[in-house]
Amino acid sequence: MPAFDTSESHCQIIDAADVAAKFVKRIQSEVLRRGADNNPVLRGILANDDFAAKKYADWTAKTCEKTGIKFELVEVDSMSAEEAVDAANNDPSVDGIMVYYPVFGDAQDEYLRNAVSIRKDVEALCHTYRYNMYHNIRSIQLPGGGASKSLLPCTPGAIVKILEYVGVYNHNLAEGNRMYGKTIAVVNRSEVVGRPLAALCANDGAKVYSIDVDDILVFSRGNGIKLHKHEIATTDISKSAALGNADVVISGVPVKGFKIDTADLKDGCIAINFATYQNFSPDIVEKASIFVKSVGKVTVAMLQRNVMRVSRSTDMCGSADIL
Amino acid sequence: MPAFDTSESHCQIIDAADVAAKFVKRIQSEVLRRGADNNPVLRGILANDDFAAKKYADWTAKTCEKTGIKFELVEVDSMSAEEAVDAANNDPSVDGIMVYYPVFGDAQDEYLRNAVSIRKDVEALCHTYRYNMYHNIRSIQLPGGGASKSLLPCTPGAIVKILEYVGVYNHNLAEGNRMYGKTIAVVNRSEVVGRPLAALCANDGAKVYSIDVDDILVFSRGNGIKLHKHEIATTDISKSAALGNADVVISGVPVKGFKIDTADLKDGCIAINFATYQNFSPDIVEKASIFVKSVGKVTVAMLQRNVMRVSRSTDMCGSADIL
Secondary structure, eight states: OOOOOOTTSOOEEEOHHHHHHHHHHHHHHHHHHHOGGGOOEEEEEEOSOOHHHHHHHHHHHHHHHHHTOEEEEEEOOGGGHHHHHHHHHHOTTOOEEEEESOSSSSHHHHHHHHHSOTTTBTTOOSHHHHHHHHTTOOEEEOTTSOEEEOOOOHHHHHHHHHHHHTTOSOTTSOTTOTTTTOEEEEEOOOTTTHHHHHHHHHHTTOEEEEEOSSOEEEEEOTTHHHHSSOEEEEOOOOHHHHHHHOSEEEEOOOOTTOOOOGGGSOTTOEEEEOSSSOOSOGGGGGTOSEEEOOOHHHHHHHHHHHHHHHTOGGGTTSGGGGO | OOOOOOTTSOOEEEOHHHHHHHHHHHHHHHHHHHOGGGOOEEEEEEOSOOHHHHHHHHHHHHHHHHHTOEEEEEEOOGGGHHHHHHHHHHOTTOOEEEEESOSSSSHHHHHHHHHSOTTTBTTOOSHHHHHHHHTTOOEEEOTTSOEEEOOOOHHHHHHHHHHHHTTOSOTTSOTTOTTTTOEEEEEOOOTTTHHHHHHHHHHTTOEEEEEOSSOEEEEEOTTHHHHSSOEEEEOOOOHHHHHHHOSEEEEOOOOTTOOBOGGGSOTTOEEEEOSSSOOBOGGGGGTOSEEEOOOHHHHHHHHHHHHHHHTOGGGTTSGGGGO
C-alpha cells in the first residue's frame, strides 16, 4: 500500500471507519435494546479458497463481535454452495445470509445470488432488489405477505453514504435530486457495484460517466423526474476528458497495477477507491480535495444494517427505523 | 458446413425438423381450435446488431407464420432493452416475450433475463424456472395467484426431446429414471444450456460428464432418488476418457474450428451438435450410430409450445395439456 503523504497538500484523507462509526453505534444500541435472547443471526457461506473472500469472512466475524450480531460461518466446497444457501433459507434461526463471492466466478454466481431468499438477502444482490434500485422503487411485497423496505446492495449503498459524508449531496436540494449539477465518474461497470452505483447517483440527480474497458456511458436523470429513474446514453467523450470533467471519481478496477492518471483529474476533485488494489497514485493528494482510500468498513456496516432490517419483521415501525 | 456422407456407413442422420414435426402439428391444431381472435402473441425483442440473433428472429417469424402464433418484432438499441421488456411485461396483448441474446454479452444479460415477467417468460431462463429445473420442481405459484406448469428452457428442453426421439430414454424404466445406466457427455457448461442440460439428464438417471474448458464435473442422481435432484462431484477423468465412456456426446462449443476428435468417441455412440458451428468432423458418420447435426428447429418448437402454455391461463386443463 503506497503512503499518501498530505503534509504538503490541502487534501483531506477520510477514513472509512469514521463514516461507518455512526451506523455501527446505532446497530450496537439496537442490538442491546432487543436483548441477548434476540440477537440477529447472520449466516456466512464460504465456498471457495479465495484469500480475499476468507479475509472478508474473518473481518465480518470481527465486526459482528463488536455490534453483537451473531455470525455463523459455514465452509463448504463450491459443489455444495447452493445446498448451503437452501439450508440457510429454510433455517428459521437464520436472519441474514452472506455468500462470499466469487464461488464459480461466472454467470453461475448470478444464479447463486438469486437463490438466496429475498427475506434473508442482506447483500441485496438478488434480482428484485437490483430491479427496484434501478427503478427507484423503495419497498417490496414479501412472498407470503407483508411489505418491507427495499434494501440497497452493500457496496453501492456504502459509497452513497460516503458521498453524503463528504458533502457531495446538497441538503438544500429536494430529496431525489441532491446531486443535481454534480458530475461523477465511476470506473467499473460490474453488475454488483459499478452499474448500480452509477444508477443510484443518476437517480439522485448527478450526471455520471460510467467508464468500462470497452466504452463510456452517460447515466443521467434526463426525463427521469417524470420516469422516476435514470436514463442511459452512449457518448464519444474520451476517458481522460470524462475524468477531467468529474467532480467525483470513484474507481474499482480489480487489477493489480491499474492506476488512474492523476494528471487527468480536475483540481480539487473527490477521489474514492473501492477496489482491493489501490487505483490512485500517491500524487492524488496533490490534486484531490478529499481522498477516501477504501470503503470496506462502510460496506460491512451496511451489511449489518441490512441484517437488522430483515430481522425486525415484528418491529417494522419501531426505533430500528432510525437505522 | 461439411458434407456428412453416410453412403458407406451405418450412421443414421436425424433431421431436427422430423423431431419437431409432432410438436409443430399439435401447436397448429391448438391455434386453430382457439380461433383467429385468440391467436397467442409472441413479442420478440432484438437489441443488438448480432447477425445470428437477427437470423434467429427472422426464423422465429417464419416458423410462427406456419403455426399461427402472432409474432411481433421490436427493434431497439441495447440502452432501451430493459424498457422494451417492461413494456411487454405490462402489455396485456402480449402472451410471451423472447429476447435475442447476447444484448450486453455479460452478467447484465442475466439481469435482463430476470426482468422478464415469469408469466411471459417463454424462454424459461428467469431464475425461478431454472431453480425449479435443477430441483425437479414441476409447478410454480404465479405472483397474484394461480399455479402453472414450470417451463423448461427451450434448448435444453429441445435436446431432451431429441434424446427421447432417438431412444435414449427407456420407457420400460420408471419416469424420472429413464436414462438410468446411460453415460452422457455434455461439452459446454453455460448457464443457459450446458449446465441445465447436464442437470436434466442427471435428474432422469443418467451419469453426465459436464466438460468445460477448465475442468470436468460429474452430474448424477446419486442420492437424488431421496433428494429428488442431481448431485455434482469433481473428477480426475481425462477429457478423452470421458468422451470415450459416453453413450451420447452432446456438444455446444461456440468456437469456429472447434472439433470433437472422433477418435476419442465410442463406437456406435449418439452425437448431437447444438452449437452454431459444427463441432463434429465429417468422419463422425464412421463412428456414431445416430448423428443430429443441429437442434434449432426443435428449440423453436419448444419456444412456441411454451407460448401456448403461458397463453392458456383460462384453459389449464383443456386439450392444450397434450402440448
